[in-house]
Amino acid sequence: MANSEYEYVKREFEFDRRLPASNxxxxxxxxxxxxxxxxxxxxxxxxxxxxxxxxxxxxxxxxxxxxxxxxxxxxxxxxxxxxxxxxxxxxxxxxxxxxxxxxxxxxxxxxxxxxxxxxxxxxxxxxxxxxxxxxxxxxxxxxxxxxxxxxxxxxxxxxxxxxxxxxxxxxxxxxxxxxxxxxxxxxxxxxxxxxxxxxxxxxxxxxxGSSVYRDKVETKVKTDDYGNPIKRIRLAITVSNLDIIGPEFWEKHQYILQEGK
Amino acid sequence: MANSEYEYVKREFEFDRRLPASNxxxxxxxxxxxxxxxxxxxxxxxxxxxxxxxxxxxxxxxxxxxxxxxxxxxxxxxxxxxxxxxxxxxxxxxxxxxxxxxxxxxxxxxxxxxxxxxxxxxxxxxxxxxxxxxxxxxxxxxxxxxxxxxxxxxxxxxxxxxxxxxxxxxxxxxxxxxxxxxxxxxxxxxxxxxxxxxxxxxxxxxxxGSSVYRDKVETKVKTDDYGNPIKRIRLAITVSNLDIIGPEFWEKHQYILQEGK
Amino acid sequence: MANSEYEYVKREFEFDRRLPASNxxxxxxxxxxxxxxxxxxxxxxxxxxxxxxxxxxxxxxxxxxxxxxxxxxxxxxxxxxxxxxxxxxxxxxxxxxxxxxxxxxxxxxxxxxxxxxxxxxxxxxxxxxxxxxxxxxxxxxxxxxxxxxxxxxxxxxxxxxxxxxxxxxxxxxxxxxxxxxxxxxxxxxxxxxxxxxxxxxxxxxxxxGSSVYRDKVETKVKTDDYGNPIKRIRLAITVSNLDIIGPEFWEKHQYILQEGK
Amino acid sequence: MANSEYEYVKREFEFDRRLPASNxxxxxxxxxxxxxxxxxxxxxxxxxxxxxxxxxxxxxxxxxxxxxxxxxxxxxxxxxxxxxxxxxxxxxxxxxxxxxxxxxxxxxxxxxxxxxxxxxxxxxxxxxxxxxxxxxxxxxxxxxxxxxxxxxxxxxxxxxxxxxxxxxxxxxxxxxxxxxxxxxxxxxxxxxxxxxxxxxxxxxxxxxGSSVYRDKVETKVKTDDYGNPIKRIRLAITVSNLDIIGPEFWEKHQYILQEGK
Missing domain, CATH: 3.30.70.3000 (tRNA(His) guanylyltransferase (Thg1))
Structure with missing residues (x-):
């Protein structure tokens, strides 16, 4: 029972629409x-x-x-x-x-x-x-x-x-x-x-409303020999309820929409 | 704060694709x-x-x-x-x-x-x-x-x-x-x-595999004055595991794909 | 000057939409x-x-x-x-x-x-x-x-x-x-x-209005030994001004929409 | 002979695809x-x-x-x-x-x-x-x-x-x-x-190859009272055969792709 006689239903009727790049x-x-x-x-x-x-x-x-x-x-x-x-x-x-x-x-x-x-x-x-x-x-x-x-x-x-x-x-x-x-x-x-x-x-x-994104957060990653905390900037998924209409939020979080650039 | 200045993002970018009729x-x-x-x-x-x-x-x-x-x-x-x-x-x-x-x-x-x-x-x-x-x-x-x-x-x-x-x-x-x-x-x-x-x-x-459809089923709907069951054909959603490649199933269930015609 | 660095503009933005089969x-x-x-x-x-x-x-x-x-x-x-x-x-x-x-x-x-x-x-x-x-x-x-x-x-x-x-x-x-x-x-x-x-x-x-299609036309293709015309049915592109709303035209010209079936 | 009974062929099958804005x-x-x-x-x-x-x-x-x-x-x-x-x-x-x-x-x-x-x-x-x-x-x-x-x-x-x-x-x-x-x-x-x-x-x-665009051209529009030509910058459709891969052409003709901005 070969499937080939029916496979045309996929080939001729299924179309994969791809979204345009750079959007x-x-x-x-x-x-x-x-x-x-x-x-x-x-x-x-x-x-x-x-x-x-x-x-x-x-x-x-x-x-x-x-x-x-x-x-x-x-x-x-x-x-x-x-x-x-x-x-x-x-x-x-x-x-x-x-x-x-x-x-x-x-x-x-x-x-x-x-x-x-x-x-x-x-x-x-x-x-x-x-x-x-x-x-x-x-x-x-x-x-x-x-x-x-x-x-x-x-x-x-x-x-x-x-x-x-x-x-x-x-x-x-x-x-x-x-x-x-x-x-x-x-x-x-x-x-x-x-x-x-x-x-x-x-x-x-x-x-x-609520915004969810990866925020830069200072985290203690370990302690140095003198017991002082060593901190690093990490990205942590965050929920905030800030204004995202004005430019302030986006100026402070430019990296969000510029990842990989 | 009128929304009109931003509503162009819907009007100019959202498109509702409708599927062609009679398919x-x-x-x-x-x-x-x-x-x-x-x-x-x-x-x-x-x-x-x-x-x-x-x-x-x-x-x-x-x-x-x-x-x-x-x-x-x-x-x-x-x-x-x-x-x-x-x-x-x-x-x-x-x-x-x-x-x-x-x-x-x-x-x-x-x-x-x-x-x-x-x-x-x-x-x-x-x-x-x-x-x-x-x-x-x-x-x-x-x-x-x-x-x-x-x-x-x-x-x-x-x-x-x-x-x-x-x-x-x-x-x-x-x-x-x-x-x-x-x-x-x-x-x-x-x-x-x-x-x-x-x-x-x-x-x-x-x-x-399994087929699900509305099957014609004889159901007792009530009892007559002499205690005899009165039956009616009802459509009941059914799961079956029949062959749907050959014509038999579709000949017996023509109404399934012809509803409303 | 290899073209490869620009060819993404074709690959990522040009889409060939194919029309569905059997239409x-x-x-x-x-x-x-x-x-x-x-x-x-x-x-x-x-x-x-x-x-x-x-x-x-x-x-x-x-x-x-x-x-x-x-x-x-x-x-x-x-x-x-x-x-x-x-x-x-x-x-x-x-x-x-x-x-x-x-x-x-x-x-x-x-x-x-x-x-x-x-x-x-x-x-x-x-x-x-x-x-x-x-x-x-x-x-x-x-x-x-x-x-x-x-x-x-x-x-x-x-x-x-x-x-x-x-x-x-x-x-x-x-x-x-x-x-x-x-x-x-x-x-x-x-x-x-x-x-x-x-x-x-x-x-x-x-x-x-005008309809254009291939009509079945009897044509003299040659003459037999006694001088009688030998006729064949040929398809000839024809312009007519007939009614195509009622069924008559389509009954007489069923082959038009059934070619190849 | 009302057309309404057939107009569904337009309403249900013709779709006007619009191209996305800002492209x-x-x-x-x-x-x-x-x-x-x-x-x-x-x-x-x-x-x-x-x-x-x-x-x-x-x-x-x-x-x-x-x-x-x-x-x-x-x-x-x-x-x-x-x-x-x-x-x-x-x-x-x-x-x-x-x-x-x-x-x-x-x-x-x-x-x-x-x-x-x-x-x-x-x-x-x-x-x-x-x-x-x-x-x-x-x-x-x-x-x-x-x-x-x-x-x-x-x-x-x-x-x-x-x-x-x-x-x-x-x-x-x-x-x-x-x-x-x-x-x-x-x-x-x-x-x-x-x-x-x-x-x-x-x-x-x-x-x-050939590029066609509106170029800024200095044109004599009239003569002043002393017979000196008065010139204006006009846009004139021009054909040129310049390099459009490097940045020079586009730097010199920035207005071409920025019209209306």
Missing amino acids: WIVVRIDGCHFHRFSKIHAFEKPNDENALRLMNACATSMLEKFPDIVFAYGVSDEYSFVFREETEFYQRRESKILSLCVSYFTSLYGMKWKDFFPNKDLREPPYFDGRVVCYPNMKTIHDYLAWRQVDCHINNHYNTCFWMLVKSGKTEKEAQQTLKGTFSKDKNELLSQQFQVNYEDEPAMFRK | WIVVRIDGCHFHRFSKIHAFEKPNDENALRLMNACATSMLEKFPDIVFAYGVSDEYSFVFREETEFYQRRESKILSLCVSYFTSLYGMKWKDFFPNKDLREPPYFDGRVVCYPNMKTIHDYLAWRQVDCHINNHYNTCFWMLVKSGKTEKEAQQTLKGTFSKDKNELLSQQFQVNYEDEPAMFRK | WIVVRIDGCHFHRFSKIHAFEKPNDENALRLMNACATSMLEKFPDIVFAYGVSDEYSFVFREETEFYQRRESKILSLCVSYFTSLYGMKWKDFFPNKDLREPPYFDGRVVCYPNMKTIHDYLAWRQVDCHINNHYNTCFWMLVKSGKTEKEAQQTLKGTFSKDKNELLSQQFQVNYEDEPAMFRK | WIVVRIDGCHFHRFSKIHAFEKPNDENALRLMNACATSMLEKFPDIVFAYGVSDEYSFVFREETEFYQRRESKILSLCVSYFTSLYGMKWKDFFPNKDLREPPYFDGRVVCYPNMKTIHDYLAWRQVDCHINNHYNTCFWMLVKSGKTEKEAQQTLKGTFSKDKNELLSQQFQVNYEDEPAMFRK
Whole structure:
């Protein structure tokens, strides 16, 4: 039973699309039906700290597993992974990269669930969709990340107000009505006047999302003969909640997007 | 902080590729580094019945979740899912379909693990890659499935011999050497003469792989006034290990690929 | 001066997209800025018979040059070329097929111009854009051609009325106003009552567009010993102006889309 | 006769692929069967000056017609057109850009033929194929152009020797044999010793190919009251045969690839 008579189905119909060289490759994954998923698992609103920490832990494991991911940025049930410009990961084949990333992340999410929700069983399979996008230069990859962080701010600002209103007794419809057409300034006033909340005091993880990258960290590697610590700069995968829209972060971490150059 | 200045990164760089209409869409997923994964988890060789049943259970849940999957065929750590020709699932967007399927399958695999390996903990995250292929007509989709089943046979025939030899004391290298250049007939003789094994008596799940589909099943739906059962034909998701290369299976199950016509 | 240091620009950035097998390949070309081109060259309105015959002559030469084109359909400054389902023309590479067809057609148009417009010089370069579309089965390729012929009818019906009105003294704006919201029946009435024209008597080339294909033609190949002609069926490239929406044409010419089966 | 029932053939099967933003778009066209075409039209070997000038004239007209083409480079029967990085020409739709360019170039070639070959009729339609490639940054677009010019050198060096040998009485096979395995140095020696030709004295158009771009040219725009010429810098489309591999050309013409920045 030779297979040759059927192998044309592979040869003539399967195509491996390769992503163009010299482009940053972004894989963005996004929770599927997480509105429902977060209800079933009673996530806190507007932000469930444990759920976010779980996402961050999965992203950290992604960077440990795939060295060509140089940066990741996450907010809510979404995470973007940036592969270095010249990566040859799976010869830049789009389907491989997309499917691997989304599958490995999903698997991590399931396995780490108990670490963050020790008292809750997974009642439905969490799953994610994903897409791959190429950015040809520093400006566009910066702007991509800025786009996600601006989105994080806009959504979180709104949601913070919305859930304050709901928790204070309004219906969801009334809360929506109250916020309709408000500007950033109006939302800040509402928070401070009605709820004595300064938005800037909200946790940075909620306001800024989370960035995962290899940070230069001074580590004690051994002790010299006199008992003095000998330190070295090592790269350590780090999660931070900093602003990545302005130039400061990128000026301080130029090596992140310049690895291998 | 308006997002509009960054939104060009979506508009100008993200493209939604849609798959052409009137084509069967196949998503084939495949275990990543499952050689290693199966060693770490001590899978039986050449076939671990529990591991295969776990794959089948996940595939069954895929058909429950996604009604547009009309057929699935699995062998080893691989599964192919066939969406009906005219599906409008996520408007036939390739990235959505690929990522969703591979993610949901991965999630199921993790969640169902304990049902099939109650005494083994998952020690590493199982993950899968995937690809999407379009087939334009009945002949090519049949040939695609035949291709996978022929592959199943060729691999299983070889592996059955290989592991018999190894379990009988040969090194892996010696076993490989013994089998080099052998034809189907030679392998059958080796099995029967050296190991008193008739290959055709091996479990069908090992030899034929597993097909998952909605079968017409007569079910008792209620009892009439005289206590006689009233039966109806219902569609029930079924796993079978039949030949899908020849025409018989498809003649008996014409409705599978003709749904909605 | 070895080229190897630069050859990466080909290897890493050039991709040959192949069209999926078992699909009819359609190349549709369309005149660029032919509104202007037809004005400059004083084409008759609404149809310039010589311009259409020139298009048909080019299409005929296309079928002579490329045997894998089995059918062509043209209307106005547009022509569709249908390659047979299993063609291996340039290994089904999309860019090759598209660029070759549009370039060869353009070249023919320039070279044959004088045959159809002996007294007019080409004052500007005629040029065309094009696209490639795949159709997976008989139904969709039929429907594609029907779509083009319905479009031909709708446009020609309108244009016939429009130019009758303009030639009778109305401004273009008034003509447009008169036709706004009219149905097919209204247009026929307008033509018969105001201009004593029966639309069905208009030339078939205007109403139906032109089909080019290899027709079975009985040809005298030699004479027998008694002076009687010996005839054979030969395939001869033919231009006709028939209905290709209904089944009659295709029933009589089944071999056109079944070559090689 | 409404068209709606057939319009699905467009909606479900036609896809407009857009090229990613912030990439230089290169359209490279290449003569089809020009070996034959040049024989039929008795082109001089290894270089026909008129044929090259015709190609350059067509390229010049391309830059006149399409302002978003910022640079073109041609050699033999091949021409590359570089669109500026941010061009929105036809919304960056690949099929439009490819087909338009190759068609317009073909049309020009036919129309300008008589200007360069007044005594030769076109005996067969000249036609070209083409492809589109995207380059994401300055380095890769420079390297692309260098790749083509190195190719020009390698081919012309070989062909110069080959045709000298053939014209001196060798058969084509013998000439081929003589050149097999020779390095650049060997070819220079062969030319100088056997034919008293210094390769560097060959026309630059043959050795370097042709570049077409908008050059800054000082032009007399009017005369002042005292009869002195008033000059302005104007951009004028220019053909040159310079080295574009090294940095000099690009340093002197930085504005070419930086238009609009």
